[in-house]
Amino acid sequence: MTDLLELASLGLSALGILLFCVLWLMHLMSIVYVRLHLHRKHPEAKAPYGELAAVSLLKPLKGVDPNLIDNLETFFTLDYPQYEILLCVQDHDDPAIDVCKKLLGKYPNVDARLFIGGKKVGINPKINNLMPGYEGAKYNLVWICDSGIKVKPDTLTDLANQMTEKVGLVHGLPYVADRQGFAATLEQVYFGTSHPRSYISANVMGIICVTGMSCLMRKDVLDQAGGLITFAQYIAEDYFMAKAIADRGWKFSMATQVAMQNSGSYSIAQFQLRMIRWAKLRINMLPATIVEPISECFVAGLIISWAAHHLFRWDIMVFFMCHCLAWFIADYIQLRGIQGGALPFSKLDYAVAWFIRESLAVHIFLSALWDPTVSWRSGRYRLRCGGTAEEILDL
Structure with missing residues (x-):
């Protein structure tokens, strides 16, 4: 013994x-x-500006936080040759509608549309909200990006440059913008230490690990899997969308810019x-x-x-x-x-x-x-x- x-x-x-x-x-x-990868430019991967593929941006919105209008406005000022913004709001009385209308009026030359009402196709509220926008998307590349994300003028260019011929999905590493207060520090420490350690390691080893905060995907590949409606039965739709793309032989790539979360509502309890x-x-x-x-x-x-x-x-x-x-x-x-x-x-x-x-x-x-x-x-x-x-x- x-x-x-x-x-x-x-x-x-x-x-x-x-x-x-x-x-x-x-x-x-x-x-x-x-x-080696983040915050770096890769000249060898850059396509000529005019040859960048057109993109449909799907923006799910619900409610208003103090930073919403500033975050959303950064998408109207992207430096990109051809893209459309599809603003999706579920409820007809949502105050986010007024924010959208304000920006639509401020940027009349930006190709942007507002979809109100959603479409009930499953239990996932984000998918239900996005369905009308997805069905109305004009381009084959769709960029699903959460409401709390803030971008730089060249963020979409960075994503598109990573979408090479064998890549089916480009995602951003989640991080947090500089904000005041200890709750913001706690979030920033988590998204800069524990989370990226497992997130990056999994991606380096070929394990599916994708968050849906900022993802550029091939719409035709999603449609082969049954379209956005297929993923409405899941709460974590991002994982299953990534899995469906991987199952069809496509690779993933990570953007050199982080997916910058900049929500105006945060606390230790919320974290x-x-x-x-x-x-x-x-x-x-x-x-x-x-x-x-x-x-x-x-x-x-x-x-x-x-x-x-x-x-x-x-x-x-x-x-x-x-x-x-x-x-x-x-x-x-x-x-x-x-x-x-x-x-x-x-x-x-x-x-x-x-x-x-x-x-x-x-x-x-x-x-x-x-x-x-x-x-x-x-x-x-x-x-x-x-x-x-x-x-x-x-x-």
């Missing part, structure tokens, strides 16, 4: 060392990718609820993500420190502290790379936000396991294994 226990301990220790190697390989891949919702979706789409907590700094550190102690008799506490310090520094290097310049907060603010984010990781995951329902926009949904869901109607 003693020999069996010792053999089991050795096996678990070996897995701990393997975990160490995998996690630090992810750190390395992410940092190197950020340094937690958003992270819990995302964790629920991942667990239901891909049950293997149940092991996700072991990829977090503190949990992984405990496992790896125990393994190092068992195999090499190293001090657990010293190894754990060194592990956390190295992780902390690696995350800071990556955050600076994704920011593309100086951070808008101090190193102390970073340290506090980083510690709170890492401390919340297990709580967020357990909260996601506790309740299988998701609240999104104005509805509540019960998730099913495989990524589908059913709407919970209040009686």
Whole structure:
């Protein structure tokens, strides 16, 4: 029995060392990718300006936050030869309609249309909202971009340049614009450290990992999969759209510019609820993500420190502290790379936000396991294994 226990301990220790190697390989891949790809121009990939393919921009809108009009206006001032803006609003009394009409009047020379009412084709409110715009799109490249995203004049050019002949989808790495307040710092730290580490590593290894905040796709490929309506049964429509494109032999590419989130409404509570919702979706789409907590700094550190102690008799506490310090520094290097310049907060603010984010990781995951329902926009949904869901109607 003693020999069996010792053999089991050795096996678990070996897995701990393997975990160490995998996690630090992810750190390395992410940092190197950020340094080599983001915020850089690729002259060899640039098509002549006049030869860039025409694009239909689908913009789902619901409600108004303090930054909506400024964010939306950046799409009316894009430097791109031919594109159309399809503004989609579900409810006839939504205040976003007034914002749209104001911009339509301000930029009469921009090819833009407003669609009100949506089309009920499934449980996904974003798809329902976008359906009229998708059906009215004139061009084969469709760019679905969330309402809280802010762009630069050359953002669409960057996306189109990545859409080479074998690429079916170009997506932007989610990040957060500089804003005031600790909640904004917490968001920026998460989207500059933990999220891109797994997001970039997955994409480098060919694993489907795409968020729908900013995606340029080939409409004819989506139509081969049944069109936008096919994905209305899912809450996480972005994953299944990407999967449908990959299943048809197309590759993905990441833009050199980040998908810059600039919502005017944010708080620590909103951040937690958003992270819990995302964790629920991942667990239901891909049950293997149940092991996700072991990829977090503190949990992984405990496992790896125990393994190092068992195999090499190293001090657990010293190894754990060194592990956390190295992780902390690696995350800071990556955050600076994704920011593309100086951070808008101090190193102390970073340290506090980083510690709170890492401390919340297990709580967020357990909260996601506790309740299988998701609240999104104005509805509540019960998730099913495989990524589908059913709407919970209040009686």
